[in-house]
Amino acid sequence: MADIDAYAAPASQAGSFNSAGRIVAAGRGWDWIVEAWALFRKQPGMWILIIVIAGILFIAISVIPILGSLASTLLMPIFGAGLMLGCKELDHGGTLELAHLFAGFKQRTGDLVMVGVFNLIGGVLIALAFTAVAGGGVFMAIISGGTAGPALPLVSIMIGLLLVAGLLVPLTMALWFAPALIVLHEMAPVAALKASFFASLRNWLPFLVYGVVLLVLSLAAAIPAGLGYLILFPVLAASVYTAYRDIFCGAPA
DSSP states (O other): OOOSSOOOOOGGGOOOOOTTOOOOOTTHHHHHHHHHHHHHHHSHHHHHHHHHHHHHHHHHHHTSTTHHHHHHHHHHHHHHHHHHHHHHHHHTTOOOOGGGGGGGGTSSHHHHHHHHHHHHHHHHHHHHHHHHHHHHHHHHHHHTTTTTOTHHHHHHHHHHHHHHHHHHHHHHHHHHSHHHHHHHHOOOHHHHHHHHHHHHHHTHHHHHHHHHHHHHHHHHHHTTTTTTHHHHHHHHHHHHHHHHHHHHHSOOO
């Protein structure tokens, strides 16, 4: 595997690492997916194999009551970091290997687990917020004996879902680039989470374009009995790397 202590960007992305990230044009959101597709096309068979094995592992873990969900949340940044190492290797002319999926267990594993802990705590707090809002409406409807109106529980649940969506966005922004920053640049977990959040915030417009394109692709991938996700998931994973490369290692505009 390539040395993770330094990053030499390809000619098309010549530049040096900028821990704060740079602001890129809105159209780059589309380019991240195009560039991710190019990485996928280099070794499509290996990409699909990695995604299938990862899916089987997470399904197997998730069937364990309670502990399965906790373990999945903690392990996700570790597997994500391994894919980032694989993307870098592929990007620099190397070979993507199945071993890359587990490379995060050998590189800064403790820091990656801390990102998983942050994700777990964030998820618990969001779940509690939803329970408080949705459950509060249902409770008020019960104690009022129906005088508060039959729509109150439904309204409270809808407000709770909107709250969840609103809270998931900043959590995802903090998590998005953190594994790559930790494993490729040895950033501390808190610093990586902060850098990921603020870089995503400053690039909200390309991320909006990126999100819309992914939504369309997700709908298209579902049409052939969901088989399109065998391609979309690897491209999505690679697009995290291409976005990181552009924002943190690209040439200044």
